[in-house]
Amino acid sequence: MTWLAITILTGAPGAAVGAGLASAFVVAVGALIAGFETAPDSTSTARRQVLGSVAAALGVGILGYMLGDGKSPQSTPEPASLRGSDEKIQELLAIADKRSLDVAGLKGLVSGDGFYEVDINNVNPAVDVSEWTLTVTGNVEQEVTYSYDDILSMDREYRFSTLRCVSDTLNGGEMDNDLWTGVPIMDLIDEANPQGEFVMLRAVDDYYEEFAVEALRDGFLAYGKNDGVLPRGHGYPARALIPGHWGEISVKWINEIQILDGPEKGFWEKRGWHGTGPVNTIAKLHAVNHLDNGKIQVGGHAYAGTRGIERVEVSVSGDDAWNTATLSEKLPAGTSTAGSKPPVRNAWRQWEFTYNPPSGEHTVTVRAVDGSGALQPQKQSDSPYPKGSTGWVTRTITP
Numbered sequence: 001m002t003w004l005a006i007t008i009l010t011g012a013p014g015a016a017v018g019a020g021l022a023s024a025f026v027v028a029v030g031a032l033i034a035g036f037e038t039a040p041d042s043t044s045t046a047r048r049q050v051l052g053s054v055a056a057a058l059g060v061g062i063l064g065y066m067l068g069d070g071k072s073p074q075s076t077p078e079p080a081s082l083r084g085s086d087e088k089i090q091e092l093l094a095i096a097d098k099r100s101l102d103v104a105g106l107k108g109l110v111s112g113d114g115f116y117e118v119d120i121n122n123v124n125p126a127v128d129v130s131e132w133t134l135t136v137t138g139n140v141e142q143e144v145t146y147s148y149d150d151i152l153s154m155d156r157e158y159r160f161s162t163l164r165c166v167s168d169t170l171n172g173g174e175m176d177n178d179l180w181t182g183v184p185i186m187d188l189i190d191e192a193n194p195q196g197e198f199v200m201l202r203a204v205d206d207y208y209e210e211f212a213v214e215a216l217r218d219g220f221l222a223y224g225k226n227d228g229v230l231p232r233g234h235g236y237p238a239r240a241l242i243p244g245h246w247g248e249i250s251v252k253w254i255n256e257i258q259i260l261d262g263p264e265k266g267f268w269e270k271r272g273w274h275g276t277g278p279v280n281t282i283a284k285l286h287a288v289n290h291l292d293n294g295k296i297q298v299g300g301h302a303y304a305g306t307r308g309i310e311r312v313e314v315s316v317s318g319d320d321a322w323n324t325a326t327l328s329e330k331l332p333a334g335t336s337t338a339g340s341k342p343p344v345r346n347a348w349r350q351w352e353f354t355y356n357p358p359s360g361e362h363t364v365t366v367r368a369v370d371g372s373g374a375l376q377p378q379k380q381s382d383s384p385y386p387k388g389s390t391g392w393v394t395r396t397i398t399p
Helices: 002-010 023-037 044-058 061-067 087-099 148-152 185-192 213-218
Strands: 133-138 144-147 157-164 175-184 198-203 208-212 220-225 239-241 254-260 287-290 296-303 309-316 349-355 362-370 393-397
Touching (some): 087 157, 087 175, 133 185, 144 148, 144 185, 157 220, 157 239, 175 185, 185 213, 185 220, 185 254, 208 213, 296 309, 296 362, 296 393, 309 349
Parallel strands (some): 133 254
Antiparallel strands (some): 133 144, 157 175, 175 220, 198 208, 198 254, 220 239, 296 349, 309 362, 362 393
């Protein structure tokens, strides 16, 4: 298990550990190993708590970004222009609530305050919005700089969008969905007349991620989340949302969009990760309910990026019979104050299946079919490193 601790702390398997590390390293790694070995079946949340303690002992902010942490709520100033009720936002949130399945123990279609957080530092930046700017730089015809008020004055859009962290385990909890308010990123970039084919997004906290400009065609600059301003922990005053891609490239606290001539490695790619590509299709099994009539109800969320979810199938007792689960109705694509075409869909769906259980302990397996008709790959890789976890989710259930 020692190699696992070293892997997580260094960001790449088998990386050498220098002889000059302080004694805190030994203590922290011991806590990490104990946390894993004494609770091998612990949830991803519990593992993140263990690693959060290690990060505190070592002062290693990278652990906070890679595996998330339990930061206390941090206040965010709310601009006057975003206060009060927006009728369109309330209408869309009401639709999401109505379309959520009634499954006990299953998060609704809008995550709200339960949305996961992942950062590279132990303390989130406190950005003075009056001094914050977003600049388009690099291989452009002319650099363009926007203030917060500049962006708020543009025609706004509302989009449901799901994020999944590349470090999310197969049936983990680092996948969530909310309603976001903002503007299309390309509306900002086009003003600079970009010449390159790659882009580096940079943030106030010195985080950065690189990917192809083409991925920005449906990109979004969000400054609102659900019915309020973007929270500090989610990138106030603005963050990027790149539909269909791993959450790591949806950079928070963004302050620069740098157009590049060629590819460069981003923060996590320098550490061996390959999370800039499209997300893997996943159907998670998070809710198990024993009903009064003796039946068992299982449920979860399914997500395949911009490909969408067409179907979720459930197998009981590991046999070859696959049953079609009930899916929540698709969320609206969103809307724009300018009346433009609806943005690309990038939202999860809930699923539910109720069955008569066989006698005794049994297994339930779930898999998804994306909007293109492709079946979620069966082969399991619960370790996210380096391209994200894959495979069908299976749980053992006792009546």
